[in-house]
Amino acid sequence: MELRHLRYFVTIAEEQNFRRAATRLHVSQSPLSRQMKDLEEEMGVELFAPEGRGIKLTAAGKVFAERARSILASVDTAVDEAKGIAEGRLGTVVIGFETGTTFMGAFLSLVAAFRKRTPRVGLQLVPMSSVEQWAALRQGTIDFGYGAYAPRDGALAHLEMARDRLGLLLSPEHRLARLKKIWLRDLESERVLLQPRQLYPGLHADIITAARAQGVALHVTAEVLDLEALLALVVIGDAVTFLSEKFWEPASQTSLLWRPVEDLHIHLREFVTWRAEDVDAPVVRALIESARDVRPLLQGAAGRTRSSKATHRKRRSKR
Template sequence: MELRHLRYALAIAEERHFTRAAARLGIGQPPLSQQIKLLEQELGVQLFHRQTRGVELTDAGEAFMPLAQAAVAAAEQAVQAARRAARGEIGALTIGFTSSASFNPLVPRIIGRFRERHPDLTIRLVEQTTIRLLEAMGEGSVDVAFLRPALGDTDGLVTRRLPDEDLWVALPARHRLAGNASIELVDLAGDPFILYPRSNGRLLYDSIIAACRNAGFSPRIAQEAPQMASTVNLVAAGVGVALVPESMRQLHAHGVVYARIAGDGPKAQLVVAHRRDGPLPPAVRNFMSCVTGDD
């Protein structure tokens, strides 16, 4: 039984006439009659009573037509679903991001734009360290990710670099330099530092170490914090100072003040990445269009 046979039978049932049904379908009346005979032979029942001025459904036809109509509708829905999936309009997309990336205003803006353009696609959000996100993309459990990779971390990935952020100093409110709008990095040479662990992401850690060394000192690391938010909380507790991306200033922790680093200070890099191997999934392609602002 072919889908077209169901459509033929439904057209005859609605028109109650072979000739009108044939005209509606765009085929000749004799071929239509022949196809219906073949369908009835396959089913082993008669669907229509042929009459002089038209046709009437048999009991078998009355039982057959609702289910035939449902089958045709289901087939059409399947076609539409396949086409929408091929366009990346339905399905699922897993988006990863680091804890510090979530504070960057570009990240929620891009995700929000993608949601608006593709409301029927399921979005899963995953917050992890850069290292874990790189592993997850390699495993295929994360489709795209906002992260801070070091040189060599992105082999096998396609990356698009977002605008760099300045690193700012987060200081305890009672720090001797807390009232300064900007601070020379060397003025922090004697302070204990709170750093994001290098094992979670090399780029930010190495950038901070390099900036301090360029200023003439090696930072004294008092504490490592697994999340950027907890770094700021440790600053509030007076454990030390920290260098954080500028967007982290949105985190208004009691007992913390922020100051710009004087001169050409260190930067925090952020990229959005996806896997390079294989054809680009439609949902990923659509997401990258939102990153670039393309329609």
């Protein structure tokens, strides 16, 4: 028994006439009748009974028709799902993301664009550092990574999504908030909080190196894993920290100020990463295309935001 026999049988049951069924199936009537006879012999039951110029289903034929329809519907669903996965319309994609990037617009814009492009694909987000993402990509446990560092591995491809200047986040009541300009030497006696070195190894090294180049030894009093705890300590004026300029907007809602450090020329960058060999995989390709779609929009928005902030600072200084 083959699937085509079930399809033939269901069509005959619906038409209740071999000639009309043959026309609908685009086959000759005689071979169709012969295949149904073979089916009855294989099953050992009569499925049809003559009625006028057509046929009707026997009691066994009615039960078999219900089961055949169910089987064919399941097969059609399975085929559609298989095609959907092959075409990147179905399935589940796992994205590793670096904590902290969710506060910024690039990652959220990427996820939203991907969701719009592939609404039926399941999405699983897993927090992990860039280094952990690279290992997970090599092992095949995630499909895509989003973090602050680009991999130096020919097996992994990447695309820069955004970059933004690093500056100082501090309480409005902090003594440094009264300065017109802040330099690295102004931080020498300050308590500085940073996020863990193991999560942002390059950033730690860059900050310390930049300060030493100016003859400044920063007093890093703690590395705080939880970003909310870090911000809470900054809000009460207990310490200062370094964050991206894009953090201005969310930080402003927590009574914090972002200020540039005149001689600190460090930019935070954000990258999407994937296995180079997966570039043509449908789901990964959809993610890459989504990233390329939102990237120019983000860069344009960044320019407008910087202009708006500059205008805001000028207006505030006039007041």
